[in-house]
Amino acid sequence: MIKIISGAATVLLLTGVAAPALAQNWMPNWDARPEWSGPYIGVYGSATKANDQDDERLRFDRNLDGNFGDPVVTAAGADAFSPGSCGGSANTGAIGGGCDDDADGSEGGVRAGWDFQFGSFVVGAVAEYSGFAGAEDSVTSYSTTPASYTFERKLENLAALRARIGYAYGPALLYGTAGAASGEMSNQFYSSNTQNSFTATTDDDQADGYQAGGGVEYMLAPNFSVTGEYLYTSLEAPEFDVRVGRGVAIATNPFVLTPNTTGTDMRRSNGRFGLHAVRIGMNYRF
Template sequence: MQTTKLTVTLIATGVLAAAAPIAWAQDGAKTWAGPYVGVAAGMTNIADDHETIEFDTNLDGEYGDMVNTFAGANAFSPGFCDGGANGRTPGEGCAKQREQAGIGLRGGYDWQFGNWVFGVVGEVSDAKFQDSVTAFSTTPANYVFTRDIENINALRAKAGHAMGEWQVYVTAGYAQADIERTFRTSNALNSFTATDGDDSDGYQVGFGIEQRMSEHWIGGIEYLRTSLKDEPAVVVHAGPSANTFNSNPFLIVNPAGTDMRRTSDKIEIDTLRISLRYQFGG
């Protein structure tokens, strides 16, 4: 439902951008060139990628193995969910990622050549949200991988077309995010250790439309898609403990245990927001 709302809003934004040259006159135009500072606020949503968890039962570094019970049945037949488990079984549901409000500070510089405007913009965004995936075993038990994403930073280039008091533009560039990765499980039998991960980087692409509201103040609407690479992937090792036996599903193939990780190393984020900036000069 959230993705649908975001898509509808983006379509409406695109229609507005396309109609701007017709709907607004070009008289009274001022230059778009010069330095500026501003803020942007809106909604951020992680794209639904139907992610699961994959396993390496013989510890050969190749994932995609099935974890079986001593009787040969799939130990994870209850399945997976996009979100953090509320309990030990799928029937108790998962807390899926919701849209989150966020705000960002930005600064940049634009150059104008006729009706064409080119620039660079740097931004720091206070975005705080979670991206989780859960596996359920027949025990029953849950196994939850979570990424806590904060502070998305970006440095982008811009290219726009000015139409009097209006400008439409596209933007693209480098993005980086602070990410904390955690793992939790209701399995109290095995031992679990997790590798560490680093902050993620990637890119941003988007488009927007702006209107000059006065000599120095400019407002706008903007959509961004942020794509981050989660490397190195966090690997959780399910090993033996004083409470386990060789019939434990994680130990059947290799007594040393089983490695598990998320199937996706990408984080795709959609952001729709309004912006307000103060342009020096103008």
């Protein structure tokens, strides 16, 4: 009997005293409230995808008056670009139509920010700088020659300054973010037309716009956190115009028909560059 009572006492002691102590030592403390106020620095990487504009096309200025809405017609008066346009680069196996989709890209960058905590709410600002690989957006139009004409733009780098507001719950911070963005963009033009001449008449590389998105930051240690977020970037792409001259083409070439034999300016119809990014990163908090 004494042994039974002693065993029962031991069980009660373990369940009533030791078990809570073990739970306190080994189970996550979900009531803990990390301190989010203060500066931090971090790094991140992303998978990116440019907006697909299936209805994008090329626009033409036949009389060189700066208005891009003129038709390009043959000597017989037919539409020289009746095969149409598509989003992406020319598919050489589909002369007269068809495009290869823009490839997915990647991003890597650094950030620095400062947060202020008010109870469960956190507000702050973050500055970032990113470099890109494969963040491109193309459009192709086809002529009846047949020939293809492709405009391609690539985002090379991007700087952003955004506000951030979030709600802290245990070790997690759920947040939304939005702000200004500015980057460097390069433009290229390709054509299977070997008769006309092609000269870029504008080549500004500065693109400005905004970023918006949201994510979660999770505190793994007092000074270390990991992040996961989605960001959408919208930039006003710089105009990139190409002048088509006669080159070695015949005098009745649609680009140099009378009354304007100087040539034709062309550009893409969509003036904005949109980019989706899914990011993971880590921050060190001071």
